Amino acid sequence: MTGVVLYASLVGFGFFTGGAAGLLGVGGGIMMVPFLTLVAGVSQHAAQATSLLVVLPTAVVATIVLHRRGVGDPALALRFGAIGAVGGVVGALLALALPGQLLRLIFAAFLLVVAVRLVRDGVTSR
Amino acid sequence: MTDVSPPRRGRLDRRFAAIGGAGGLLSGLLGVGGGVVMVPLLVLRAGYRQREAHAMSLGAIIPISLASVVTYGVAGEVRVGYALALAVGSVFGARVGAGVLARIQERPLKIAFGLFLGAVSILLVTR
Numbered sequence: 001m002t003g004v005v006l007y008a009s010l011v012g013f014g015f016f017t018g019g020a021a022g023l024l025g026v027g028g029g030i031m032m033v034p035f036l037t038l039v040a041g042v043s044q045h046a047a048q049a050t051s052l053l054v055v056l057p058t059a060v061v062a063t064i065v066l067h068r069r070g071v072g073d074p075a076l077a078l079r080f081g082a083i084g085a086v087g088g089v090v091g092a093l094l095a096l097a098l099p100g101q102l103l104r105l106i107f108a109a110f111l112l113v114v115a116v117r118l119v120r121d122g123v124t125s126r
Numbered sequence: 127m128t129d130v131s132p133p134r135r136g137r138l139d140r141r142f143a144a145i146g147g148a149g150g151l152l153s154g155l156l157g158v159g160g161g162v163v164m165v166p167l168l169v170l171r172a173g174y175r176q177r178e179a180h181a182m183s184l185g186a187i188i189p190i191s192l193a194s195v196v197t198y199g200v201a202g203e204v205r206v207g208y209a210l211a212l213a214v215g216s217v218f219g220a221r222v223g224a225g226v227l228a229r230i231q232e233r234p235l236k237i238a239f240g241l242f243l244g245a246v247s248i249l250l251v252t253r
Contacts, residue, residue: 007211014215021216022223023230024242025180026161027187030249032212042205049203052194054212055159059187061217062224066181069228077185083143084150084160084186085193091154092197098155104250107156111247114166118240122233 006040013039014054022062027055145172150190160190162246165239176235180227 013035021028029051036047066072095103149164156163161183168179195204227235 007207010208010211011215014212015219016215017212018216018219018221019223019226020219020242021161022184022220022225023180023227023235024161024223024239025165025183025227026242027159027191028216029159030162030246034249036205036208040205040208042208046203046205049195050205050209050212052191053204053206053209054216055187055191056195057213058216058220059184059191062184062220062227063181063188065221065224066184066228069225071177071228072181072185074185077182078189080142080146080182081160081186081189083146084153084164085190087147087150087152088154088160088190088193089150089197091151091156093154094151095155104156107152107158108247108250111162111166111243111250114170115240115243115247118166118169118236118243122236122240125233125236 009039017054018058018061021055021058022065027051028058029055142172146186149186153190156250158246158250160187162243166243176232176239177227177230180235180239184224 013032017028017031017035020026020031029048032051032054033044033047036042036050037044040047042050063072063074063077067074145164145167149160149167152158152163153160164183164186165179168174168182169176172179174182
């Protein structure tokens with residue numbers, strides 16, 4: 001895919017990931033990175049860097065919208081995230097020294113357990 | 127679903143800070159976004175309601191992604207044109223999504239996030 005069609009599909013896909021991100025409380029990188037590598041033909045590393053640049057304005061807009069609706073506590077969230085940013089740097093350095101594939105499988109299992117629990121709670125709670 | 131009491135509003139206590147640090151650490155370690163890690167931790171370990179956890183996660187993503195953008199930006203890997211096209215769609219999408227988040231019920235939100243996490247876990251194993 002090239003040219004105008006590619007850019008139009010990027011805008012369209014961006015609208016979809018932005019909507020999902022704003023609802024689900026995530027950045028949307030996990031959806032954008034595969035799209036950039038598979039459809040736009042971007043390398044994995046460049047796709048991650050590019051998606052991060054999209055995540056930032058997405059999170060800012062979603063946070064402003066929520067604050068106006070009286071949801072959340074942006075000042076606390078920013079401080080919470082600042083600690084997370086430090087943790088992220090440490091994690092990225094650790095990733096170079098640890099077996100990535102094994103960690104990913106363990107984490108996938110954890111997510112699956114949480115996913116089942118949340119869906120079950122959502123279905124059974126009043 | 128949990129007997130843990132939520133932290134007092136506006137206070138960044140030790141447990142809460144630990145969740146932030148762990149969320150960042152795991153996302154850096156595994157190469158996934160912070161939200162996938164922070165939302166479950168905030169709901170299961172800090173006693174947050176689903177909606178409040180999502181809002182907290184979105185706010186926290188701002189400094190986390192800023193730090194990462196600076197790191198990657200230095201490496202010169204960003205495709206600016208692609209990022210702009212995605213961002214144009216994404217900021218409008220975010221307005222719609224956050225608007226829905228502000229008024230959706232707890233139950234469908236839990237189910238939606240649970241299904242999303244299930245999809246992410248499959249993606250992590252298959253990629």
